Amino acid sequence: MKKHLLFLISLVLILSAGYASAAFAFTDVSANHWAKEEVTYLTSRNITSGIGEEFGVNDAMTREQTAVMLAKSLNVNLQNVSTIPIRDVPSTHPSYPAIAAMMEAGIFQTSATFQPQKLLSRSQMAKVLTIAFKLKGSHASLFKDVPSTHWAHHPIAALTAHSITLGYRDNTFCPEKLVTRSQFAVMLARVMHPPFREKVKAEWKARKEQEKEKVSYIPPIEKPTIVRSVPKGYVAITIDDGPTTHTTKLLDVLKAYNVPVTFFVLGENVVRYPQAIRRTEEEGHVIGHHSYTHPDFKKLSITGQRQELDRGLTVLSRVVKQKVNLFRPPYGSYNTTTLSASYERGMHVVMWDTDPRDWDTKSATTIKNRVLHQVVSGSVIVMHDRLATIEALPAIIEGIRKKGYKLVALK
Numbered sequence: 001m002k003k004h005l006l007f008l009i010s011l012v013l014i015l016s017a018g019y020a021s022a023a024f025a026f027t028d029v030s031a032n033h034w035a036k037e038e039v040t041y042l043t044s045r046n047i048t049s050g051i052g053e054e055f056g057v058n059d060a061m062t063r064e065q066t067a068v069m070l071a072k073s074l075n076v077n078l079q080n081v082s083t084i085p086i087r088d089v090p091s092t093h094p095s096y097p098a099i100a101a102m103m104e105a106g107i108f109q110t111s112a113t114f115q116p117q118k119l120l121s122r123s124q125m126a127k128v129l130t131i132a133f134k135l136k137g138s139h140a141s142l143f144k145d146v147p148s149t150h151w152a153h154h155p156i157a158a159l160t161a162h163s164i165t166l167g168y169r170d171n172t173f174c175p176e177k178l179v180t181r182s183q184f185a186v187m188l189a190r191v192m193h194p195p196f197r198e199k200v201k202a203e204w205k206a207r208k209e210q211e212k213e214k215v216s217y218i219p220p221i222e223k224p225t226i227v228r229s230v231p232k233g234y235v236a237i238t239i240d241d242g243p244t245t246h247t248t249k250l251l252d253v254l255k256a257y258n259v260p261v262t263f264f265v266l267g268e269n270v271v272r273y274p275q276a277i278r279r280t281e282e283e284g285h286v287i288g289h290h291s292y293t294h295p296d297f298k299k300l301s302i303t304g305q306r307q308e309l310d311r312g313l314t315v316l317s318r319v320v321k322q323k324v325n326l327f328r329p330p331y332g333s334y335n336t337t338t339l340s341a342s343y344e345r346g347m348h349v350v351m352w353d354t355d356p357r358d359w360d361t362k363s364a365t366t367i368k369n370r371v372l373h374q375v376v377s378g379s380v381i382v383m384h385d386r387l388a389t390i391e392a393l394p395a396i397i398e399g400i401r402k403k404g405y406k407l408v409a410l411k
Contacts, residue, residue, distance in 0.1 A: 025050070027053045029057060032256055034255035038188075039055055039057075039189075042073075047188075048069055058180050060120070061184045066120055066128060068099075070128065078098060081097045082100065083100070084100045086099065095116065108128065120178065121175065122176070123156065123176065125187060126156045126158075129187060130155040130159065136158050137161030138158075139160040139161045142156070142157055143156070143171055144171050159187070162191075162197070164197065164200065168282045169284025172282075203258055206258065224340055224349070226351055227348050227349070229380055230379075230408060233378075234406050234407075236379070238261065238288070238350070239261055240264045240290055241266060241290065242265050242266070243269050243273040244269065244273065246385055246387055249390050250390045251285075254285070256394075259407045262285065262350075264290035264326070266293070267314075268292055277320060281322060284409075285409060288327065288410070289316065289324050289327045290312075290328050291312055292315070296331055296333045297334050298335050306341050309341055309347075325346050325347050326410055328351070332382075352379075352381060354376075354380065355382050356371045356374070358386060358392070359384055363388065367383075367389055368399065371392075372399040375405075379405075380410075
């Protein structure tokens with residue numbers, strides 16, 4: 001009897017471990033990825049799978065993939081699907097049963113063609129999810145880019161009413177933007193498993209509290225100013241030298257922990273990775289200026305300083321929507337010319353009081369310990385867009401919150 005009991009316990013533990021680690025089989029779904037839990041949930045139910053060793057978190061979702069995932073999530077019997085002639089999806093196509101079933105159910109419109117490889121927009125995602133799961137409802141605060149006349153207004157409102165999504169932090173939904181596989185997985189998991197919606201409700205509450213507080217973390221620009229701290233009770237994380245090839249991973253961590261930060265970016269890197277900066281802004285982070293080429297401003301002439309500032313601001317104006325009113329001089333090196341030139345362009349100079357020197361170590365533990373040893377109420381932390389820093393971020397965020405401080409961006 002004991003042997004049987006031990007066997008059953010072992011079996012349960014093995015199955016549980018399999019469920020918990022399912023998402024880690026994908027090389028692009030790290031332990032801190034914002035969609036990890038939802039991808040794990042769907043994978044464990046065989047509703048989705050990867051593309052080789054990756055899940056394809058940033059790949060755009062196709063209509064074929066959408067039909068297959070919806071059919072599996074709805075437990076549709078694909079053995080008795082009516083034969084619907086679809087010119088670009090023959091009945092021998094492996095996804096034909098799912099596509100035909102979704103057409104027959106009215107989730108996708110029945111037509112002579114299906115365009116299986118056509119990419120899905122966020123508004124189309126809202127439509128198919130609300131039809132498939134019969135979601136209805138409205139929300140008092142909808143998005144500024146989804147007017148009542150928009151064709152997808154009602155399905156988008158229904159997703160919001162059910163706490164499936166809040167859209168982006170700038171109060172937009174970006175209805176025509178393509179939806180990624182990770183975004184679709186998260187939305188579908190929230191529809192299927194209501195406990196996932198608690199994170200959305202918590203973020204909604206946090207946003208409302210921030211609106212009520214109306215805290216100004218920096219003073220108005222009335223004279224050349226150096227910012228070194230934020231109000232007591234708050235801590236600001238700032239990230240320098242991006243964007244880089246690692247920025248996507250950094251944003252995933254911040255999204256998973258619902259933490260806004262301030263990015264001081266280099267103009268030449270913005271040129272290289274404009275999409276990373278666009279995502280940074282869409283997810284509610286503040287963009288600051290860090291020069292174009294990272295020179296020592298003390299060593300530049302007045303003309304040289306102005307050229308560095310103007311060149312970077314020109315690039316940023318082409319990529320981001322927000323007004324850039326913060327400047328951090330490279331190396332923290334500045335003089336009176338830097339202050340006056342920044343002020344003339346409507347920017348504060350931002351320094352820091354907490355520096356873990358994350359650029360001189362590859363140890364995430366060392367970076368975490370240095371931050372938590374130095375940080376105090378009102379601190380501005382300087383870090384960099386590097387892998388070791390990204391690895392240290394979860395422990396840093398948790399440690400700061402345990403100290404009772406609220407993390408904010410420099411607004």
